[in-house]
Amino acid sequence: MKKLLILSGKGGTGKTTAAAAFIRFAQARAIADCDVDAPNLHIVTPVKTEPERFVFAGSDKARIDTGACVGCGLCAQHCRFDAIEERDGVYRIRETACEGCGVCAYVCPVKAVTLTEDIAGEQFLYRNDAVFSTAMLKMGRGNSGKLVSDVKLAMTNAAPNAELAIIDGSPGIGCPVISSISGVDLVLIVAEPSQAGRSDLERLFKTIQIFRTKAAVCVNKWDASPEHTAAIEQFCLEHQIPFVGRIPYDKHASAAINRGMSLADVDCPARDALRHIFDQTGKLLG
Amino acid sequence: MKIAVLSGKGGAGKTMVAVNLAAIAQQVTYVDCDVEEPNGRLFLKPEGVAREPVCTLLPEFDASKCTGCRRCVEFCRFNALVYIKEKPLVFPEVCHACGGCQVVCPDGAVCEKERPVGCVERGQHGSVRVITGILNAGEASGVPVIKAALRAGDAHGGLEIIDCPPGSACSVMESVASADYCLLVAEPTAFGFHNFQMVYELASLLGKPCGAVINKMDAPYDPLERFCETNGLPILLRIPYSRQLARLAANGEIIAEKDMEYAGQFKRLLEKIGGVRR
Numbered sequence A: 001m002k003k004l005l006i007l008s009g010k011g012g013t014g015k016t017t018a019a020a021a022f023i024r025f026a027q028a029r030a031i032a033d034c035d036v037d038a039p040n041l042h043i044v045t046p047v048k049t050e051p052e053r054f055v056f057a058g059s060d061k062a063r064i065d066t067g068a069c070v071g072c073g074l075c076a077q078h079c080r081f082d083a084i085e086e087r088d089g090v091y092r093i094r095e096t097a098c099e100g101c102g103v104c105a106y107v108c109p110v111k112a113v114t115l116t117e118d119i120a121g122e123q124f125l126y127r128n129d130a131v132f133s134t135a136m137l138k139m140g141r142g143n144s145g146k147l148v149s150d151v152k153l154a155m156t157n158a159a160p161n162a163e164l165a166i167i168d169g170s171p172g173i174g175c176p177v178i179s180s181i182s183g184v185d186l187v188l189i190v191a192e193p194s195q196a197g198r199s200d201l202e203r204l205f206k207t208i209q210i211f212r213t214k215a216a217v218c219v220n221k222w223d224a225s226p227e228h229t230a231a232i233e234q235f236c237l238e239h240q241i242p243f244v245g246r247i248p249y250d251k252h253a254s255a256a257i258n259r260g261m262s263l264a265d266v267d268c269p270a271r272d273a274l275r276h277i278f279d280q281t282g283k284l285l286g
Numbered sequence B: 001m002k003i004a005v006l007s008g009k010g011g012a013g014k015t016m017v018a019v020n021l022a023a024i025a026q027q028v029t030y031v032d033c034d035v036e037e038p039n040g041r042l043f044l045k046p047e048g049v050a051r052e053p054v055c056t057l058l059p060e061f062d063a064s065k066c067t068g069c070r071r072c073v074e075f076c077r078f079n080a081l082v083y084i085k086e087k088p089l090v091f092p093e094v095c096h097a098c099g100g101c102q103v104v105c106p107d108g109a110v111c112e113k114e115r116p117v118g119c120v121e122r123g124q125h126g127s128v129r130v131i132t133g134i135l136n137a138g139e140a141s142g143v144p145v146i147k148a149a150l151r152a153g154d155a156h157g158g159l160e161i162i163d164c165p166p167g168s169a170c171s172v173m174e175s176v177a178s179a180d181y182c183l184l185v186a187e188p189t190a191f192g193f194h195n196f197q198m199v200y201e202l203a204s205l206l207g208k209p210c211g212a213v214i215n216k217m218d219a220p221y222d223p224l225e226r227f228c229e230t231n232g233l234p235i236l237l238r239i240p241y242s243r244q245l246a247r248l249a250a251n252g253e254i255i256a257e258k259d260m261e262y263a264g265q266f267k268r269l270l271e272k273i274g275g276v277r278r
Helices: A015-026 A074-078 A103-107 A144-158 A175-181 A195-210 A226-238 A251-258 A269-285 B014-025 B040-044 B071-075 B100-104 B143-154 B170-176 B190-205 B222-230 B243-250 B260-275
Strands: A002-007 A030-033 A052-057 A061-064 A084-087 A090-093 A113-116 A119-127 A131-137 A164-168 A186-191 A215-220 A243-247 B002-006 B028-032 B047-061 B081-084 B087-090 B110-125 B128-135 B160-163 B181-186 B210-217 B235-240
Touching (some): A002 A015, A002 A269, A015 A164, A015 A186, A015 A215, A030 A144, A052 A144, A061 A103, A074 A103, A103 B100, A131 A144, A144 A164, A186 A195, A186 A269, A195 A226, A215 A226, A215 A269, A226 A243, A243 A269, A251 B190, B014 B028, B014 B040, B014 B128, B014 B160, B014 B181, B014 B210, B014 B260, B028 B040, B040 B110, B047 B087, B047 B143, B128 B143, B143 B160, B143 B170, B170 B190, B190 B210, B190 B222, B210 B260
Parallel strands (some): A002 A164, A030 A131, A030 A164, A186 A215, A215 A243, B002 B160, B002 B181, B028 B128, B028 B160, B181 B210
Antiparallel strands (some): A052 A119, A061 A113, A119 A131, B047 B110, B110 B128
16 A cells, blocks of 8 residues: 655645545545544545544543542652642642653552543544544644554555555644654645745655655645745755645635535646646655 | 634634734734744744753663663553663653653662753844744654743743644643633634634633634635624634735735734734733
8 A cells, every 4th residue: 555645834735625636536545634633634525424433542641539639749749741730738630731651640658649541532434435534632632643643554454455545644743743654655745835834844844854754745826926936846956855736726725625525526727736746646656 | 911822723824813913012922832833933033033942851771770670661651661681771752751760760770861852942023022932853742842932931921922833732732721812713614614613612621711813714604603603702803815915924024014904903903802801
């Protein structure tokens, strides 16, 4: 299975729009949405059946038995994550800050702290003509990297014979992005022609290089700034990154999304540009 | 007062709104907590920038004191330690720097050294104090850098504008935790609306007063308008999509400093937020 991951660094450049179009062009049998923080691919991916659901257990969370607690404060002193707060002599865990390391439970002299399992999100697996693996991280939870690798694993296990997998990634360069990069054959970066877009592209490329993965770049809404587009092409040339095309600003794009459609189904200039980029990307994947 | 600007979806216009508010407010501290892709500095172009590294701690093991009891390896819940060649070995990328290995070691064989994961930059844009958290490429967690940036902002007091990361995970929670008000920037599309609902839920869960800004508006997106009405969420500003605004933003220009009309709009936005202050 060849795995194509779509990333952008900056948010809102058109990752999911490109992913949805590629899925239709390729008639892809394996699809994953790794933007577990803010998943959107399901909005434009038609599904016929209910998904299989799996609970995602994140890191455990500490819990203080206030009845047993003697208020010594050792737990709060040792917590590196500012996850224990004291109010009027009562110690409480700030759930979203707790990383489940267990130091508080270890240092508590009266065993008032226990660690309990925490449901940090939910995974969904649709088995229609294509396998579509997605998930939703619970608000304010960490461990998104682990959930991202579980989403990819669920896809690979359910569609072992698919030739091509298309994976929609998340913005940024941190935990979920790093986790999504592992094991993919090519990262297509959808860049935005702006100062911010260029800065984010450079930071993302640096991250991808650290993990020694192949990358290619396209620019979305290129006509919004031909100057920044030219600068991005220059950057690609200097760093020997294949530049695979430009997509024009096209009103049809948001109109298609708002109707839950893939841009692949709309006859418009943006679709034609995406088709060209898809073909170029396919050549790089081999 | 601290105002957090967030959106869920990336690219909705958080940074654009945050830097314009900062430029209008003037006596203010702008804190960029989108440490993975910090872009506020590209607009505010701070001068006299000073950089301070942000470090986390990483355990080091003294082989002469280690007796090989492996309590540290058994204790570590992140599987960041293995016992190899008669000594524990740490995987830096997996270590959460909880300090547990040091606490459980009966022989005092564990000490900690600092490991840089990013930096905080401070500079000035006129009377706007600009604080930027920057995560090093290849690092998984931005939370230590976010905390350091927020601490640097708190040192000054007064009005503070916090530019949050996208999404609704731990890094957003960290950025929003101390805010007095959440300004939610929405993009009127199906994608934007879905993520907007997620951050609204997060802000409500934390009991923060909220208001909405709709950005890149072509036509009203009914589900979003209805959602705001049903939840009593005031729409404080609507910014139309225009090629001119897109070009200014692409070139790192601050609209409120270029266009009197928008200067007035952002000023009123700031006043409205001040008005609903707790």
